[in-house]
Amino acid sequence: MPTETMSPRERWLAVLQRRTPDRVPMDYWTTPEADARLKAHLGVADDRALFERLHIDRPFSVTPEYVGPPIPADQDVFGITYRDVDYGTGVYREVVENPLARYTSVDEIEANYRWPSPDWWDYRSLPAQIAEWTDYPIRGGGSEPFLTYKSLRGQEQAFMDLVLNPEIVHYCLDKLFELAYQNTLRTYEAIPGQVMITYVAEDMGAQEGLLFSPKQIHEFLIPRMQRIIDLAHEAGAYVFHHSDGAIRRIIPDMIATGIDVLNPIQWRCPGMEREAIKRDFGDQLIFHGGMDNQYTLPFGSVDEVRREVEDNLRILGAGGGYILARCHNIQAVSPPENIVAMYETGYALGWR
16 A cells, blocks of 8 residues: 555645645545444544544634624524424434524514624634644634525525515525625634635535526625625635535536535536536536445445545546545444445545
8 A cells, every 4th residue: 555645735725726635635524423422333533533544634613702682592693583303313403493594574673673783702712723734724704694595584585585586585685695704704814724614505506406506696695795705815725615516517617616626526417427527627626525325335336435435536537636525424323334435435446
């Protein structure tokens, strides 16, 4: 086996800069249940030990300290109420009350709702947070406001609003994006030059096609995303864009905004076939993901996992520009043996 000559941070940076790394970087996203199960399977106690055991290069995410008004245990900072829902192998926090659902105008929201202030977070702890992780990429700032908007209004109402109440959508997204912008700016100011990756996301795709029309994406999302993307680039950070599903139709528009990395490459969705995505966009984007967790990781065999890793390295990794990862959070239903096989195969075959 070759010898590593780069740290995880150096490895990511080489890929982002279109240089040749010592090997393909590998990222790790998982649910708490799957993470605990994998660590128990391997007999490791913490993230650092897990990363070293499986040669994982996951970025370290910085988070400012919340110092604002007290938040009830069943709510978040936006006043959205949650309930734990057991799905058999783990628990998800599901929204059960949408604080803006009952309002029918911007005036009503302004009169009855208090938006979070960026001053409710303290960024002074960020330098200490990264002190032990300087050899890993640092991720900070970013945005995903329509996800919050859906929870504020209710998912069905949020999509109806795009047609019936566009003024409410514009008003709320302005508030949410401004909060995200200030969070991102203050993160950069707290640890200047340290943030490598900023996460700019919106789930614009479903299994078969877009959740929004392209016109709606251009009206409601892209202009606001552009502010965050420009801010990230001004700070020297790379923009990591996450959008699930069949998003082929909107990829050129996102490239035009300046995104650097595209995740998660759900290649089983129509239009997201790896060969075509690599052929058409591989010289403009870094690809992150590609490991299917709808079938392969949870239900496939170890041999199927290994073959998929090999295919991803051959197709998405051709000529560079690829970071191996699962398509979304690894779920608890995924056998630890499959997860280990993914990383061990990526490590064995990913050398340049």
